Amino acid sequence: MGVTFANKTINTDQIDCTGTLQVTLALTAEPDILTSPTDIVLVLDRSGSMTGQPLQSMKSGAKKFIEVISQSTGGATDGTIGSGSRIGIVSFAASATANTQLITSVAALDAAVDSLTAGGSTNHADAFTMAVQLFDTASPNRKVIVLFTDGNTTAGPNPTPIAMAAKDDGITIYCIGLDGSGGLDVTALETWASTPPASYVLITPDDSELEQFFADLAADISKPGATDIVIDEVIHPDFTITSLLPPDQGSAHMIDAHTIQWTIPELGVRASEGAVLQFFIQHTAGTSGTKAVNQSIHYQDAQQNVVQFPDPVVTVTCDTTFAPEPCPTPIDFTISSCSDAVVIDAGALSLSSQGSIVQLSVTLRDVCPGKRVALAVVLSETVCGKQEPRGLKTFVVPAHQNPTCQDITVQCIKFILPDALNDHTCGLCCPRNIQVQCFAHYIDTDFVCCDSTLPRIACPCSKENTL
Structure with a gap:
């Protein structure tokens, strides 16, 4: 599946003039979907807060996800999910519904997505339960849940034990969160998602970005694992790197006060795998404004995966x-070479x-x-x-x-x-x-x-x- 997820986050969006930020880079990579057939369950929130444009954006995103997986598995010509992979649709509000089983028909999957209507509370526990029930425990296929939600749990039991049990059974969980009017429990998403959370959780405040999020995730899921990864991160000149924590995969070092290089020999070659690097930066300029944290970030690997990291911004107040x-204007003078003494007139200064x-x-x-x-x-x-x-x-x-x-x-x-x-x-x-x-x-x-x-x-x- 290649690099399935790339993220860059900061721990706050506002600092004072000499404030410090914690920056987190995260990657996830997985084996090729053609050589490792995958069963994917899209778990889609249709609660009342999704009414209107958010629901339409989610539908467009889900159908784009299905289209990309169909193309990647070689089934686009006959309208199927190919190479042994399958997709199922679960939707939820006050309770969850299996809108399809794990199937290969693109038309049937699209129809199930189009049929969704918004209304009711949010029961994440029932959503996870229904998604897990769709998987065939006897199937050798890899198992992936992609959960989309825009709100907090408002109905049903605590979903965390169900999500934890699913991960213990080898199911990979991605969470896409829309930070809507009903609020969003980001901590809960990070608890439900696979580890490390920074590699499996993506949050957006704008429903117009959902289609692109689904499309990018589907494209990444389809690529092979990555080897010989090199990431060169250059932060904005208004910031200085103050410390660098050891990454959980590979190694990282500071080239100078503004540049970090992170190298990973291999990631996700045999199974889904995440990697996280954290470092701290301090604002050292004397100017206020909304500033991008990084000046540039360059990714390369042996498989030529194309990886784009977000560009977080922070508001700095000085x-x-x-x-x-x-201050008084200085008086310039020169002492010539081999001179033991020099006499100058510094001018007159009254009072x-x-x-x-x-x-x-x-x-x-x-x-x-x-x-x-x-x-x-x-x-x-x-x-x-x-x-x-x-x-x-x-x-x-x-x-x-x-x-x-x-x-x-x-x-x-x-x-x-x-x-x-x-x-x-x-x-x-x-x-x-x-x-x-x-x-x-x-x-x-x-x-x-x-x-x-x-x-x-x-x-x-x-x-x-x-x-």
Whole structure:
């Protein structure tokens, strides 16, 4: 069957500016369907939440799956599933129904899919029970269940023991989940599916992707196992790889801070087999936005399987910064070779003295979009029990244009504390007790002076200052 599943996931879709992500790469490979005939049961959710377009998308996907398996087994010319493989249809809502047995007629399978209507609750336990009953325990064919569902279990007993028993009997279970309005228990799907879950569970929030999911899975199921696998993963330049866990198949190593190479000698050559690699990355850029995790990922093997990994994205949130005072412009000079000394003129600097420079930052909380902020910073020093002024600075903080209120960090506000202002004679060796106070308010407002419903009084800025 070749590489039947390829997935790439991240553990969260939102991080802060220096946040860390866990990245998981997963593969599944299985023997060739022509040399290893396979019985496949499609288990399809027809509960009430599937009403409308989701049901139509699922039907298109299921029929595409049947079509691809028919082509792969050499039965397309006479409308059958060939080479000894068979497909059965089970649908479920409050209870499960065997819409067909394991058969080879493409027309009968398509008709069974087309007959499905949505309505009722969701009984996964009955769905697994009915699917397992379709298999012939005496048949040497490989046995595969492909479960599609869009919701949580709302009827019947706990399905987990039934799924676990099926896997113990050698049945491979794939789970396709549509994260619909009724919610989706992803943990349950991972428990029901074969191991490792990352290789056998696929989740989508968009029913328009279902047909492609079914088609890709069917195409992968039809190919032989893979050997001499090499995966080169290059992450986005805004991230850095911080650690790499040993994979459960093959070996992996970091080429540099942005590149990993994973090699697997063989996978799924004799039986269904999964492989998982996990590593951690940290966002190191200072910019916000929705960012793709990987820059590129390249797969190759001896069988020339074509494998496409998803491209997950994460929303990165960095505080908006405003630096009102740039650092002084440096003066460049060169020391020629073999010179013991050099004399330069660094220019003139007014109001200079020895002392301390205080550089502080302040964060303005929940600043609304489109509004400038007036900020004042007051510095003072306690000398001999008396508070003495040391400086006042005011700034206009530019308005931000983000859709919601957000924090704005005003950085690098500098004050100079000359020794001449300190009564001590020990200079920098003496401790100094400094106080800072900050004041801020919006500059922009929709307030209108002299509201028409109030007695008419001239504004202070007007030439008119009387009633």
